[in-house]
Amino acid sequence: MNHFHHFTSENLKEIVNPRANETKLGEKIKTGFEGEKYVLLGIPESFGVKGNLGVGGTESLWPDFLKAFLNIQSTDKFRGDEISIVGHFDFKGLLEGQKLPVDNYRKAVEIIDAEVSSLIKEIVLKGKIPIVVGGGHNNCFPILKGINEGLTSTGTLSTVGINAINLDAHSDFRQMEGRHSGNGFRYAYEAGYLKKYAIVGLHENYNSQTLINELTENQNVHFSLFEDIFLREVQSYPQALEQAISFTQNEITGIELDLDCIEGVLSSAATPSGISSIQARKYLFQTAKKCKVGYVHICEGATQLENGQKKPGAAKLVSYLVSDFIKANLTV
Secondary structure: OOOEEEOOHHHHHHHOOOOOOOOEHHHOOEEOOOOOOEEEEEOOOOHHHHHOOOOOOHHHHHHHHHHHHHOOEOEOOEOOOOEEEEEEEOOHHHOOOOOOOHHHHHHHHHHHHHHHHHHHHHHHHOOOEEEEEOOOHHHHHHHHHHHHHHHHHHOOOOOOOEEEEEEOOOOOOOOOOOOOOOOHHHHHHHHOOEEEEEEEEEOHHHOOHHHHHHHHHOOOEEEEEHHHHHOOOOOOHHHHHHHHHHHHOOOEEEEEEEHHHEOOOOEOOOOOOOEOHHHHHHHHHHHHHHOEEEEEEEEOEOOEOOOOOEOOHHHHHHHHHHHHHHHHHHOO
């Protein structure tokens, strides 16, 4: 892993802001693989987004998230020693230049795939559950690959293939035209790493009819439409979540959350009409409690895009989301 930076206790000291009579999460959290159950990993890159003709900037989320996350309070609900930070990738030197041909970015994603899947496999072999933050949704493919390779190596899986639930405005199941943020689940499905795929809240305006037809005909895919939930009221949001959970239940399942489905959150495909932050938090909390979780992946958000847009809120929101997930597993 030529592009990986391991997180150290000195890095913690640089980020945590201690206060008298308080204990911050960063004062309790572990580094490396020393956490009880979870390992936090950053993939700050936007090559997959650019390979999908999107606006770069998703690399900005990880460092700002880390500042917010490490400075929340350590409490009985979430002490901090349940999780460790292994580090983050730094792919900035992978490509040089502005506005490169799209194929350059797609080739770069293949390099990212190899390094990310290798580390995810290592985390699984340590008996931990990875929580991955940052970058484009292209990284679902190497995460699923690494999880499968790790679980088959330990004998937890007899054959490859786990499930995934994705809260997203887009299916990211587009054609295999070269690796990018819009087809990670397709590549994982065709490789056998993804068995059952449930999507919550697809937006009709951003999924082609051809793709909707294909998803409908695939018995291994279940999806709900944003418009069916919030406009036509064919089903409620809790019902859509329950259906997705039921579709994937009792088997190892990856929990995916694309921040571009949350109204007002900065991303390369930010939406002015989407789910609320509390609905996103409920999604993480409910799936954490009811699913046999293999990993968590929160992606596509940004605090600053390459087009100059800035909005810091995504970092603090992801801090809530990660803590919600862990608290759900600790709640009796």
